Amino acid sequence: MTFGFSVELDRHKKKWMTGQSRLFKKMASNQNPISAIDMLTSALRSNIIPNQEYLLQGSVIDSSAEVLHNRLRGLCDAAETGPETFHDHEMCFSLKASSPGGTPQQQQSFLLRVRRALDHPEYPWQLRYLGQPELGEKNQPTVLRSCIDIACTPNVVEFLSELGCRIEFEYVLKGYLFRKGRMKVTMSKIFRMGQAKSPDSLEAMTGSYLVELSLLAPSGQDAVADEIKVFAEQLRPLVHLEKIDYRRLQSYS
């Protein structure tokens, strides 16, 4: 699903990638083997890697989903070719990392998400890390969280289990992907995996589509949050996209 985005990410990745190819050349010429680290840390410092996700979430009930679909088709790019549909399976692995000198109870874990496209088995798989969402002040229009995406091969599941990750949960998403400039809007229906663990035994979690509006950018570009807010206003009476803190939702029930 992310591979529709290589066009936008390319501009950033190219800068980063040229740095890498330069360092490979240097390493080949054996001038300075430590420069790999230098190159990448300078890339990180110069703030060109899009590792922050600006996010707004909401939902729309199935009966009004068609209306929202049409509105998004009108508002977003590439109206002629129609929106892309996706059918993905996402698995979340957690890795417990005990802090040095800490007791086993103080183990901290973080989540890694592995996503594969069920409708295009030949696409690479995606490994994604999502940081803690920061809601910020009232005047911060979007949720901000760090987000790192990596393309990988299908044996990533084996790799992660070898590392010691445990699968926490998994679900299937089916929906539509729209793009506007650098922003990405997804309307997805979340399905629970059935007991038989086959794609046929799916049951929808709720009668609504989850709508997410997100943008990946290097950190510090807060002006894009305003772009997102403006776009969210245009979807206003149909779906209310807002900052939702899912950590608080955990404590509710």
Next chain:
Amino acid sequence: MQREEKQLDAALEALLQRINDLKTSIRTLLFRLENEYASLSWPSFLDSYAVISGQMNTLLKVMKNDKTPLLRNLIVLPLVLSPDPDEELKQATEGRVVAFSHDITPDMLRTKPDPDVEQRQNQFEQRASQVPPETAQKQINALNKVVNHVLEQITHSREDWENEATVRAAAAQTCVTADTHTLIAAVGLGKNLKTLPIAAPAQPGPGRAQAGPAPGKTTSTIKTTIKAASQVHPYNR
């Protein structure tokens, strides 16, 4: 006696206030009529009338108030009439009454209505007394019926309009907050999505970003992950 005097003073103060408000609103209405007659719309005109009617209402309430002594039992008696201009009077009346003289006193202290108004009222009274009582009763009944009918029509239309507004609001509900929370909790935390019987709740850990890039930092994370893996192995495998 003194208490009554105080009451009277208070009542007069209140009356004066209300009358001043009424005067200002009438003045604004006249001003608008004179200057903005081209741009005036009927609803805004009705609004000004509503203001005036409200103020008259409060005025009447003040007069009917228990604390107000019966004004009907009191009379205003001019004590001194002089044609000389009186400065205090001028200020009190905003320059309208310059002197409390003989010609304006009858107008100012008049209790009867205007002569033409009085005449019209007399005419009406004459006509009313000429009508025999049965026809009068019948006419009263007919009037009551018509007025009630009109009132019913208006209340029905109002209810219909209000219903329309609420139905539109109800039909427009396109998102259910409970669903939003369920979906986001599911995607973010894995709530209700447990696949394993040993389900530890998923806790997004503190931001240790590097799962991929930054080989400068990879060395340290690889070390820690290897450590973690070796520790957790016996339980996972």
